[in-house]
Amino acid sequence: MSLLLVIFDLVLLAGIIGVAWRCLASTDLFRAVVLFITFGLLLALAWVRLEAPDIALAEAAIGAGITGALLLVTLERLRSIMAERHSGRPHTPPPDPSGPHALLRALHDPPPERHSFFPALIFALVVGSLLVTALWHQPQSTGLEPVVDAHMDVSGVDHPITAVLLNFRAYDTFLELAIVLIALLGAWSLGRHDLIPARPAPGPILPGTLRLLVPVAIVTGVYVLWAGSHAPGGAFQAGAILGAAGILLVLARPRQLPMAPGIPLRLGITAGVALFLLVGLYGLGAGHGFLGYADAWAYPLIILIEVAATLSIALTLVALFVAGRPAGDDA
Amino acid sequence: MDGGWLLLAILFSSLGPGIAIFFLPEHRHRLRITLNLGGAGIKLALVGVLLAGVLRGDEYQFSLPLMPGIDLVLAADALSLLFASLSAVLWFVTTVYAIGYLEGSPRRSRFFGFFSLCVSATVGIALSGNLITFLIFYEMLTLATWPLVVHRGTPAALRAGRLYLGYTLTSGLVLFTAIVWLTLLAGAEGFTPGGYLGDLSETHALSLQVLFVLLMIGFGVKAALFPLHSWLPIAMVAPAPVSALLHAVAVVKAGAFGIIRVVNDVYGAELAIELGLTAGLLVVAAFTIIYGSIQALRADDLKQRLAFSTVSQVSYIILGVALAGPLGIIGGLVHLVHQGITKITLFFCAGNFAETLGIHRISELNGIGRRMPLTMLAFTLGGLGMIGLPPLAGFVTKWHLGLGALEAEAHWVLGVLVLSSLLNAAYFLPPIIRGWLGERREPWHEPLRDHAGPTRFETHWMLLFPVVFTAVLGLAVGLFSGLGLSPLGWVSLIVQRDYSLPEFSL
């Protein structure tokens, strides 16, 4: 049995490493992205094998799903930019003198130069082997599992990961929400969004599928959110699933990006951090410490925060997919 | 700590107006003059009060801890008062001169701002109570002078500024390193007459020797000791008041004063002789005296000649210190004052010639005595004083240096003194002779009159008054050197206190 598992592990790892290698060696960007999405899905499998279903869910939804969508839409944007530059519109600046194949370079990367091969290889080998050596010398520590286990009864939830994320190490989670928000603020500061995600959808299939998919996604998202308190799931996975639904919606409505009103949108993306912070400050005032809850209030507060966080994450991920800020935000 | 505020007040009497002047708009002409002269006057008065106090034997000290082990110490002893009074008097005069000299020229706020900073730094140097404080003001002086050197903004001025900074900052770093090292060895002591390193002479003799060389390099650049002098003649591109200040009061003197402090109050003459340090310094000083004179002989540009003369004359001070006996030190210290007064006169004269008649070269001086008699008279007094004609100031110096040489049994120094006096004569007499006896064929070219209109005197009164004043002062310090409050009398007091000698007459 264990031998079979070992063989499974080895095959899985070989697959992951092989896919990663092909992805990094690829000269065609589209191919690389597809391989990367495959890589993410294989990773999710590995996480299941490592008894981390929460992470597997997150990896599939966020690592492979959302990242994949972001990568694909980026490629689409690059293609359209290069095509526009090539068609020689009057106000385009002169093409980059560094290469006559500027269009090609947008979506292709020529094989790397020979001279960097050995230095890079040796460097990577040294780093990798040192890492492996260090790891093989480590003891079989149990980590913090017993400590978490001992405190589960006062955490307000039944699922240890949720307890860690939203109670024991709530500060990290708060900052994580903040990072998602900052990434969006950064993307918005670059300018208004373009219309690329809203290219006409190829045929009637997508809208048709959507009618089926979006309700399912919403139900799944809400379930995953609710399940988070006692089973694998939680705000991030739910947010990613809802975000994915949102992205599909954006994709399916050609030339009709919803005119997002500025103020509600801002409130929506900040709801998660704002509520989290309010609860945290209340804890500080009430003597439970910053980001602390009274034991009795832990569960409802955690759920409240999770709901707000899910909403904000979903909204932010969709906004990151659209990339630029909506015109409404400047009004 | 009593009276520490007096020291601070002396410092701020120029620092405050200086900072205020920076923020004055260019056209606030009168306010700027008021600030300038007010600051200079207050400083003069305060130094007078301090002088009286020190004469009474009062102690003045101010100290502010900057860091554990680093204190900013201001203190007033007789020696610091010598330099401080010199700066205060000459600053006042130079301020008047500079106001006249720069009348109507642009960027006067900047100029006078840095001018005041420069003097604050000089007074700070004079009043420093320990090496670290000395270094702080010494470096501040470097920085405050640079904008003055490059004030004209010509490529030549900027080149001179770069050279000046290159030399002074490098030497400043050497000095910095040496002082930190010394502090590590001996602790952050204040200046003590007779030195405070005696305990280390057994254990750290080599370190002390190396340190002395480093310190001399650090101070030698500003004091223009050979071979570290090359910046000085090139810095002549600065406006005349700046040259005057650089040569007579601030920069060069700061270097010389540093050397005096190190030999007298850090090492102490005894230790310096014991370690064989003064002998080397003596040779360098003597060489610089001769070298500077010979270079001065070769220069046709008047300011250039004066610059090389400074190189030579400042080394008299160092020569005196290096003789390391009471009489030699009297000669050196008194020359600090005498050279300052005399040299500033000469530079003012050169500035007047240049400003009034556009004359820069010695070969153009023919007959100038008839056009500008007072200035030429002042120049003559200065020149003769430098040569050392009795009873002018220079004679007093050389006389004591000679005595000091005899006392130290360094007879060859007498030869150096005689030779240099001959050389002095050889480069100062020609301009004097030309000025009085030479014939001018063509009419004078009059740039000052052309742009500022006719003047009542031979030149603008603000240019003339300082020249006359310092010339008379130069004459007076020579003539009345026997009085107690003359520079010589004061220097004798310093040496008596430092060497605990009984009252002695000359």
Place this chain on the structure above:
Amino acid sequence: MIEAPETWLPTAIAGLVGLSLAVAVVATAWPRQAHRIGLFGALAVFAWVLGLSALFVAAGPEAEAAATRVALGGWEAPLGLMLHLDGLSMTLLVLTAIVALATSLYSLGYIHDRIERRQFWPLWLWLWAGLNMLFLSGDAFNLYITLEVVSLSAVALVAFTGTAAAVSGAVRYLLINILGSLSFLMGVVLLFGEHGVLDLVLLEARSEAGPTERMAAVLMTAGLMLKAALFPLHVWLAPAHGSAPAPVSAVLSGLVVTGSFYLLLRLWMGVFAPLATPAFGILIGLLGVAALIWGSAQALRAGRLKSIVAYSTVAQFGYLLVAFPLMLVDPDAWRVVVFFAVVHALAKASVFLAAGTLQHAAGHDRLAELGGVLRARPRTVFALGLAGVSLMGLPFTGGFIAKYLLLEAGLGTILAGSVIGVLWVVAIAGGGLLAAAYVLRMVAPAFHRGPERAGEAVSPWMDWVPLGLATVAALAGFAGTLTLHTLTLTPGAP
């Protein structure tokens, strides 16, 4: 009734985190008023930090009494996250507050377009909050997160001008930052795998010179050196810092880089202390000398004002590296290093702000064509010069005191018998000359004879704030005793 300061400290620390986060969140949610929120928030955070520092110093004189750990949510380590305030973090918090307040005031004048303001302020407030949290964090993984908060907001601000140079600088900066963070995170993971805890104090107690610590040290040091642009991992710095908006450059060169450096220092004084060997110190010191020379050489040939300043950051951080071998001989020297970093941050920020004013007035910052503006704006040039003097380490400035102490430590190592100490002393002394040379390059054109061109009008904020900050940098010399005293309140440090 006045309670002992210790009892208030934990609340005040958590309150600082809460306040700076609240300011950022409110500005994000209400961008229309972001600049007003930013201004009042900046003043509030500044006041809070000053109050906190007063409480902190009052809680001394024992280091243990003043240094405080706050369990967030009431969960003590190893389960929960601890905030950690000691003399080192307190000093850097105060530094951050000063520079950030100046930058905020400056930005009021610099960012005046309505739409730009809405984008700028939330990001800037997040950056500031991130820095505050970085200095207060006492948990290895939380450090990674705060580093990310700082990097992402900093990158967004670099790209803010939207020009090709700025965006390509930002992309490079972002990739480098992600790489650095990942390297750091891998180190954290290794340490976690070995010891099963993330809290820095617990880690420090358990760490020894084993393979895990070695590899973690390599990874985390390399990652932080990347972020701090320490030689030879610095190539990204100049384009990023040089093309960002002026207030952002000031914060990047003054605070963000210092933040990474702070973390390096903290780790090497704590978790990795068993690994510090003389040979390692000498290696780092040599890197520092190389950085000093390379950065100065680049600053001497760069054609743009802000590039010169950016390269000088590389050079000045060389100093900090040179200090590492000194710390091995004289452990007390670390306080000097921090003081130097503080003074550098103040001076560097004011130089960047002054450069921004000139750039704004002239419309560019090409040194060769800047003469007219330099001549017409003596106040800004004075600020540039004053801060430059501090960078050179000349009196009266804070830089002088810092350099004095560094030199003292360097000469101390020579006297203690270390031959290579001569190199450190020469580097410390000579670096000042190189600094003088490039500062002179920036200031000298103001003294050239030529026409004056005041250029575009600048707001009073942009006119006065650089001068004010430069004055603070110069007067920092007088705060030396206080700073060094505060730094002694760091338990566990030598």
Place this chain on the structure above:
Amino acid sequence: MNGLAELAHTLAPGLLYPTGGAILFAMGLYGLIRRHHLVLRILALNIMGSGVFMVLLGVAARGEGPPDPVAQALTLTGIVVAVSATAFALALVVHLTRLTGHAVMLPGPPDDDAPVEDISREEHHADGGPAAPHPDQDRNP
């Protein structure tokens, strides 16, 4: 057979996966150095990140009992941070391509003396960088 069982025990997930993670980390590093296209570099960084997470989860699964929930929570946080950074990086890449026409970062020091505009001046308005070359773009129905 005994040998095989021993081998299987040695190659427990707690050792195997961290090793795999280390390999991914090194591989990502290699790709980051070798590839020039920014999208590929971002992929390389993501692969490095996945390597870190694999080490973390592998380490968490090393003990006898259930895996360490703290490590898993940290990984979750890490993944979200990674996706945020990636999203922002991609937005920057698109913006860069729009401005310069390429999305390649070549090795070596960049040209830092390139002219820089000053946003604080009146004539420059950041009313949508991408919108500038495409006047029809902020037309939202």
